[in-house]
Amino acid sequence: MPTIGTILLICSHAIAAEENLHVSTVTQQTDMRSNASVGIARQASPLFPEQAIHGMQKIKRRVFMKATLSGEALNQLIGAVKAFVSKNNARPQSQFIHILFSADGCKATAYALDGYRAAKESVVCYTVDEDFDVMISAPQIRARRGSTVEVYRDGDYSFIGYGDIAFRTKKPEGEPFNVEKLISVEAAKENKQAFGINADYMIDALRSLKESGASIRKPVVIEFTSPVAPVLLHTDEDNYKVVLPIRIRQ
Numbered sequence: 001m002p003t004i005g006t007i008l009l010i011c012s013h014a015i016a017a018e019e020n021l022h023v024s025t026v027t028q029q030t031d032m033r034s035n036a037s038v039g040i041a042r043q044a045s046p047l048f049p050e051q052a053i054h055g056m057q058k059i060k061r062r063v064f065m066k067a068t069l070s071g072e073a074l075n076q077l078i079g080a081v082k083a084f085v086s087k088n089n090a091r092p093q094s095q096f097i098h099i100l101f102s103a104d105g106c107k108a109t110a111y112a113l114d115g116y117r118a119a120k121e122s123v124v125c126y127t128v129d130e131d132f133d134v135m136i137s138a139p140q141i142r143a144r145r146g147s148t149v150e151v152y153r154d155g156d157y158s159f160i161g162y163g164d165i166a167f168r169t170k171k172p173e174g175e176p177f178n179v180e181k182l183i184s185v186e187a188a189k190e191n192k193q194a195f196g197i198n199a200d201y202m203i204d205a206l207r208s209l210k211e212s213g214a215s216i217r218k219p220v221v222i223e224f225t226s227p228v229a230p231v232l233l234h235t236d237e238d239n240y241k242v243v244l245p246i247r248i249r250q
Helices: 004-021 049-054 071-079 179-187 199-211
Strands: 025-031 036-042 065-070 097-102 107-113 118-124 132-136 148-154 157-162 165-170 221-223 231-234 241-243
Touching: 065 071, 071 107, 071 118, 071 148, 071 157, 107 179, 118 179, 132 148, 132 157, 132 165, 199 231, 199 241
Parallel strands: none
Antiparallel strands: 025 036, 036 165, 065 148, 097 107, 097 132, 107 118, 148 157, 157 165, 221 231, 231 241
16 A cells, blocks of 8 residues: 555656646747847747746746737738848847837837838837837747737847747847937928828839849939929939829828
8 A cells, every 4th residue: 555655756746747748848049140049939828938938937926028919010010110120240239120118008119220221110009017128030920810919028038929939039239229319300300392102103113113223323213393293213214113192281
């Protein structure tokens, strides 16, 4: 007949085995260009960064800066700025997307620049616990429609999780460039000429000029005489493209 000590030992092994079944398996991939560490976690339980990156721990003992938003909002936020991220190793902070989360208004604003161009994009969140910011590499997988995305900040590490997938990014050295200040200064200038344009028509014209050999050494020239006059695009006198503007309210 087994003793009470033997029964307790068997029970403790069973509990340990059950806990091990819940530990997430994480594949770490290192981006050598940005020194960012990315984790892909697969698990059946709701996602917490601790589970995804560090295994089962008592997460209530730690406090994260947290925000939640829809999968569609995250895809829009990242998709609208990721092309503006720098590929130059000389400026590590420009290789990341900088996202500011604001509790006032419950929104997220993403910024990116590569030294020649800059981008800003804002979306509404479900929740923002407090004002905080993260610097992330663009996730390799788009969030599913209808999913809820959780964004955490823990010291120098940022986490993005949706469904059974989690990404982790370590903050690079240096502070991000103040894209908001750049935009505000330019937007405040007077005597600006503004016109509306159909984005698809403009993209078609630029693609056409790309086929004509437009490049850094052969830039596209954009000309217009008034907000209601046709917009002319060309690289030389033999490849003019014309796009009609759209009336806008000043």
